Amino acid sequence: MSKSFYITTAIDYINGEPHLGHAYEKVIADIIARARRSMGVEVFFLTGVDEHGQKVQQAAIAAGKTAQAYCDELAAVYKSLASRLRLTIDDFVRTTEPRHKQAVQAILTKLHAEGFFYKSNYEGFYSARAETFLTEKDRLPDGTFPPHYGEVVRLVEENYYFRLKDQQQWLIDYIEKNPGFIQPDYRRNEVLGFLRNNTLEDLCSTRPASRLNWGIPVPFDRDFVTWVWFDALVNYISVPAAHGDPGVTSALGLAPSPDSAPSLWPADLHVIGKDILKFHAVYWPIMLKAMGLPLPKQILVHGWWQKEGEKLSKSTGNVVDPIAVIDEWGLDAFRFYVVRELAIGPDGNWTDAGFRSRYDSELANGLGNLVNRSLSMLKRYRNGIIPKRSDELSAEAARIVAETRALLEQNQLQAALLSIWTLVTHANQYVDRTAPFRLAKDPAQSQRLDEVLYNLAEVGRILAVLLWPFIPGTAERIYKQLGLAESLENFSQTSWGGLTPGHAIGEPAALFPRKDAAPS
């Protein structure tokens, strides 16, 4: 089978309820997946949850549950968020699933047999929050460890180490030769800077089962479980292996694949947040090389959200609950705001006032008003029947379609949305300039009115196709109001002239009802 465009997100730790950061990342990945599919590409989109490790185990203990029962409950919450967000995922991985454990153990066995691991004593600092060991170099100038590591404890223990030393130079060369490997560029430079200025230490890849038993047993030594990051990164290939991807199953020595198995690996895109870049851009490529597998084509790194200028934090209550926002404002308002407000890369700041203002001005007054007045006038003046074709706005639409396509191909979602919005704005100006409500009063202007109404309906149709990856529910409603049923999910439908004269549209209705009360 031909290779699919394989896109993944980070898999979330389920030590609490999902928050804005989790939902944001999944939405941008979904928009990319939908946009590619709309452009005719076969896509496989994977997300899931990261269930092992101390953090999750501690959360389970705090909740008075067994780790498995706790994970089963939380995994269901994350899965239901995926469907509330309307993620077009092809699979949802849980790292406690047998199919995943089997792949992790196969990798450990293979790498151990090839001499990639050795056992050694460690004495030093450990952060449970980051699930990682720290060194003196991680201390701040005042001697403390950065607050995002949480409580840091001293540990002495024996573990298996994965050989990272001597792997530095090929990785530097690779990143230098492949400028697209890590995006945006400033994240790539950050990784290069780290690799050029530090010596990689071998990676502690196990934890003693006596201290932490919530992990995948190490197949060659049952006194240990797999370090949660070694386990988690493997999800990107354990799922292809489970689907029978021949490249992965043969590299890992797993059962041979049926002929119909999809070819997924290497991933085309790993979408991740900035805090987990080192794991994806340093450890993961070295692990893959050791397994004899190719590297992912691109790591796309997004920034972090704050709310009202402060860090998101459960303890201070400074949180955005994506489900509550969706319940109040609708899914598309959420999907629109996060992409419109923040490009993929820098950090962002959610403000309730900004959310409301974009809802009112861009969704309700911009897109909603355009579609609603266009279709209402078509209903009122032409009985809802599409008039003779006119191409007045066709060149403008074609320009924006081409621009949007190019931006989507580069995963520039915010810029693509801005490009689409210039069409919304121009079409609204076109209504004001041509004043169809005045034309309707003058029988001599009947032909002109036909032209204007055709152009507006056709722009509405094209906007629906362009916007489908971003705000699918709204795009579907526009299509329905236009009396159309098919091909919304196909970018080629953006060519001018899709509406046939004589076609009867459906019922116009407000796309974004105005909210008078302040958000609670």
Ligand code: MSP
């Ligand atoms: N389990 C690891 C990832 C393993 S991937 C093989 C993990 N989980 S996490 O739940 O802490 O984070 C999941 C994703 O959410 C990460 O990409 C992270 O950057 C992102 N975000 C967490 N908080 C965020 C914000 N405040 N803003 C934007 N994204 C954030 O790390």
